[in-house]
Every structure is written in C-alpha cells, then in structure tokens.
Amino acid sequence: MNTIGMTMMNAMHPWPIISDEAIAFIHGGPLAPQIRGYVLFKDVPGGTEVYVEVTGLPDYKPGKNGEAPVGPHGFHIHEGNCCEVGDAEDPFLGAGGHWNPDGQPHGNHAGDFPPLFSNHGLSRMCFFTDRFKVKDVLGKSVIIHNNPDDFRTQPSGNSGKRLACGVIKPKFIICPE
Numbered sequence: 001m002n003t004i005g006m007t008m009m010n011a012m013h014p015w016p017i018i019s020d021e022a023i024a025f026i027h028g029g030p031l032a033p034q035i036r037g038y039v040l041f042k043d044v045p046g047g048t049e050v051y052v053e054v055t056g057l058p059d060y061k062p063g064k065n066g067e068a069p070v071g072p073h074g075f076h077i078h079e080g081n082c083c084e085v086g087d088a089e090d091p092f093l094g095a096g097g098h099w100n101p102d103g104q105p106h107g108n109h110a111g112d113f114p115p116l117f118s119n120h121g122l123s124r125m126c127f128f129t130d131r132f133k134v135k136d137v138l139g140k141s142v143i144i145h146n147n148p149d150d151f152r153t154q155p156s157g158n159s160g161k162r163l164a165c166g167v168i169k170p171k172f173i174i175c176p177e
Contacts, residue, residue, distance in 0.1 A: 022134045024142045024166035026054060027083070029091035031146065032163040034121075039142050039166060047130035050113070054144065054164075057118035071118050074145035074159025077111030081139045083165035092162040095141040101132075111140070115148055134170075142166045 028035030037054030082094030
C-alpha cells in the first residue's frame with residue numbers, strides 16, 4: 001500500500017494511544033447507591049495531579065454514643081482491581097487493602113488521600129502528590145469510606161465501610177495521525 005493509502009486508512013481508523021492521564025469512574029454500592037463520580041489522575045512535573053468530583057455522598061453526621069461519625073469520608077487507593085459489590089453488608093472487598101508500595105505506616109501510604117467533605121452530597125477536590133505517577137496506579141481501585149480516616153490506626157485508618165469504588169484505567173486519546 002502506498003503512503004497516500006496508509007494515510008487515508010489511518011484517517012478513517014484512528015488509533016487510540018495512552019495518555020499521561022487515567023480515570024476512575026466511581027459508583028456507589030448497596031450502602032450508598034446514589035454515589036456517582038470520577039477521579040482524574042494526570043502526570044505533572046514532579047508527581048501527579050488528582051481531581052475528584054463526586055455526587056450523592058452522605059452528609060456529615062457527628063458520632064454519638066460511641067458510634068463513629070459519618071463523614072468526612074476516608075478516601076484511598078486500594079491495591080485490587082475489582083469493584084464488584086460481593087457481600088452487601090461489607091462491599092467491595094475485591095478492591096483489597098490500601099495500596100502501600102513502600103511499606104509505610106498508615107497515614108503515609110502512597111494511596112492515602114485527603115478526606116472528602118460532603119456539601120449537600122457534592123464533593124470536589126484537586127490536589128498534588130509526589131508519591132506516584134499515573135502508570136503506578138493503573139489497575140488499582142479508588143474507595144470512598146463511610147467514616148473519616150484517623151491517619152494513625154494500622155493498617156488502614158479505621159475509616160469504616162466501603163461506600164463506593166472505581167477502577168483506575170488509562171484515559172485514551174484518539175489520534176488520527
């Protein structure tokens with residue numbers, strides 16, 4: 001095939017390429033089915049920018065009578081890649097434990113994120129981390145928990161039940177030559 005033929009074929013059938021971005025589409029489980037959102041990861045000089053937008057989060061409720069508060073919500077990367085509900089009382093166990101590639105104590109895991117604060121169900125946040133690049137988290141999962149993370153209880157911060165999950169996947173760009 002000549003060059004013109006190849007160029008026309010490429011224009012008609014663009015090839016996807018992997019960018020320096022990834023996305024996790026978040027969906028709520030049986031404990032909070034209304035949760036929807038996404039987490040966008042983008043490589044930037046020196047690390048990764050993370051942008052989060054979630055709707056349907058339960059509003060804050062202070063802890064009473066020894067019960068943990070609901071929210072702000074613990075938010076982490078987990079090591080597994082399965083967001084199937086499984087047990088309705090203890091969902092998303094296939095996501096595994098917190099992603100901790102460097103064996104750090106909790107509060108310093110590469111996958112420990114700032115908590116999500118619900119404002120009438122909505123939470124938006126953007127932050128920078130130098131603990132990983134996009135390629136390091138592909139295939140991992142993002143979990144939103146019911147309770148705040150205390151950033152000290154080992155190994156996972158005592159942040160309660162898993163409300164929502166999303167698998168981190170490469171963001172593709174269609175590039176027509």
